[in-house]
Amino acid sequence: MSAAPPAPSPVRRPPIALAGPLLSVGLVLATISVNHATQASPPAPFREAATQAGLTFVHDNGANGHFYLPEIMGSGVALFDYDGDGDLDVYCVQGRSLDDDAPGRPSPGRSSSRLFRNDLATDASGHRTLHFTDVTDAAGIGFTGVGMGAAVGDYDNDGDLDLYVTAYGSNALFRNNGNGTFTNVTREAGVDDPRWSTSAAFVDYDRDGDLDLFVANYVDFTVKAGKTCTDPVGAPDYCAPSAYHPVPARLFRNEGNGTFTDATESAGISRAYGAGLGVSVGDYNGDGWPDLYVANDATPNQLWINTHNRGFEDQGWLSGSAANAAGRPEGSMGIASGDFDADGDEDLFVTNLTRETFVLYANDGRGNFEDRRAGAGVAQTTALMTGFGTAWLDYDRDGWLDLIATSGAVNVASGRRGSPAPYAQHSQLFHSAGGGRLVDVTAAAGAAFGPSMVGRGLATGDIDNDGDVDVVIATNGGPVRLLVNDSPPAHWLTVLLTSEAGNRFGFGARVGIARQAQPTMWRRVGTDGSYLSASDARAHFGLGPSPAIDRVIVEWPDGLREYWTGVRADRQLTLRRGTGQAEPKG
């Protein structure tokens, strides 16, 4: 959310001890229109199935004409197997009116975030039927704050996945009790942040075997200090983030006893920050330690390189991933982190504001990034989009990572004033054509990509356990979307990691598939990335026409490298640490 020209801009008061010029804030607005420019490419039959499957959730953005900024930013969605029955359940984050917090105002029957249990049924013929049941109340996980996003991880190493919910206001950590219920342990764990939090990620940054927690924060908006902003022609509209001050992110270090310590300052995270929206984890410089990438709205992105001593150093600028090629920060929202060019390192895709185009940062393996948006083919068709949730996914299981992004404007688009859905845009699907090229195949991606919506959160995972990757999209002020992947048959493998030695699901591990005469396919295990959302913790591999697998390699977060042979394709494989054959890394 940046760009120019801005709407009326305040001259900000300087800190009194500074003798510099006045600060000024651009209330940046933009205009949007939908572009369906696409090229012919292999079909990708995604099918919209939310209603049919009983995934009935409608986001309440609380919009009431005041144009409070949080109204337009939510919300997210999480895909995780909370009950350990082998299929992905769905947690939809709910918002509400900020006026509900006004003093003296009653708060009757506030809507809450909802947990939907996946009751996937498979008949004798192998036919799968998806059905979801709302189990929020029974699970005790109904968050009633102004919800924004969700992060998933087993912070207490008890073998089940816990949930962290971010909000405008206090966040919440829900400990999974292992019996289908959750307990809100925010206070005991010490992981609240009363500021406006957005995306969060579980990451074992100090490699001590338990998951720490990084929480991105956005800006210091309050209802009382909310500003009046207008669109380019002077009509009331949402402010740009530059109308407010960014607030710093927070890093909580897991002490291994159910509590966390605020390590923001000691780890160096407070040295740089912007209006944080997206967070991803990856080993971006290839040194075996988890790094963090933070997408900041209209402010420079941070690339937090792990310094191996419980600290980080921001190398965003020098790495080339803080801004565009001209060194201008962009309206970065969502992040997809993955090895799209199969060269063994993690590349970054970041969704931006309309007129900026989305950006692909290609990694050279040492943490140097090159802005390849034009060469890769993602610039032109994203120019009019305001992107949020995004993910790499091999939707057609050909072994190459494709890309999905969902969009929705944050200001009324030019020419759409007065229309019933002035912020709606369409999602986009890009097919990897090899050679670092991505082709926009949205028009061939199925009717599920047709309807306009205000896309925000996006999570991916094999929801029906049929070996391909499905998608859930959270919309702002609209229903959640379930995009079931019905792509043509191809061989595949899904890998779930388990470890008794801490970090039970192997977050941060790299899983590789080695095959004859082909580059090793690498996927990182984790739930982070996208926007406000958490995806499947399993690693997904498309194998194309050949089921042959030479070896499955796992590089565990502590550096241990194991491999397994004799693995057959077309199944979910659970790999337990210590059961493979160890080999030196490299």
Added chain:
Amino acid sequence: MTDRTRGPEANTFAGFFISLKAGTIVSMPLVAGAIVLTAGLALTPQAPGTARTASLPVIDVAQVPGAAGLDIGQAYDAARAHPQNVEAVGRLAITLHAWEQWDQAAETYRAAQQLAPGVRRWWYLAGLMEVARGRHADALPLLERAAALAPEDPAGKLRLAEARLEIDDVKGSEPLFTELARDPRTAAPAEYGLGRAAMARGDYAGAAGHLERAIGVFADFGAAHYALALAYRRLGRSADAAAALEHQQKCIACWPAVEDAVAALVPAARGDAAAVMKRGIQLADQGDVPGAIDAHEKAVALSPALLQAKLNLITLYGRAARWADAEAQYRQAVSGGLNVGEAHANYAQVLLAQRRAPEAIPIFRQALLANPLDAPALNGLGLALEMTGDAAGALDAYRLAVANAPTLRVARFNYGRALVAAGRLQDAIAEFTRLQEPEDEQTPRYLFALSAARIRAGEIALGRAQANAALAMARRYGQQDLAATIARDLENLK
């Protein structure tokens, strides 16, 4: 070529982009020539075959409020009345462009192109608008056509080269950039383009050469410094990369100006209050406080409802030491009931500048009621409390300011000072230590504070060494007063 302005990828509606970073001065108009639209119209030749009639977009002017509605409505009426007149149609296109009604502007530019296919400006402006929309591939044929109509125009050629580079047509861009690099008017952006092209080919050494030349022509070229930092890093020249990045951070959006009278038609098409205020903000950023006040007052006169201009005036009057005007503006803003928190925060700083701390304190508190996270207000409150002798209150305010804005260095400095005053020397040392990077002109002061805290804490040798380092650094930055103070303290320490 001393103007600083926006990059080529930025909107042609230039000069209205305001940066937020503390202490940065960012944008100025892209174009030096301020040609008003009517003058441009008079100069444009009428195309032959005026019997042609433009196909204009349908515009629901009722949906467009305020000044935009008036501007667009007038231009629309004129174009509909004279659909065969390219000037009227073109004026509508420019007006729509200026008000960011992109699709309608594009359609109207097409109409103007049909009416007068030999007139460059309709192709050129349409191309610039597509660039501003990030649609470089769509911009390219328009800019190609414009360049064909005026092959010697350096601005047009530069835009074309940049558009080619943006769509990854490196080979297509380089001959144009090479040609432009020989022209002093375009040498800096052309060398920058050649540098980026070389980087795209993986020739980092070659890129560094071009980028160094670009900076040689225009020293404050932010984008060139940035690209140079990336090139140096790829070449393993880490220290040079860090130095280049430091230059870039001082002026991220600084860009060498290239005369472009046609592009100037777009911003000149707007004279509404918001546009006037934006120009006032630019003047404030450039240090022209009287000019900024004048522009803001004009903006308020044009639109008394433009609240932001009134809020800005509180601060601007304060900077001009027009205390009574600041107070009157503040009272008026508060009585309006909107954005009151910002009015309080701005006026409290004005009071503090007058050292009227007792009066500033309750105003700061009102600002913080609206936004408890407002770090500048917390820092200001701390200063006001310190002035009134409330050391504990000041310490707490500074602590909160640092918690909410860890990179607001002045707040951390004040927090460190308050910790020293409270006798918490090790905590103060920790805070001052965090201020040592990145190094800038404030660092000598911060290092001196650190040395003083160490000496007070009994770390005499280290404190003395750091004081000497601060002394050397102060001299390096030409801070003679600070250097004299440090030297005197060192002498006393003996």
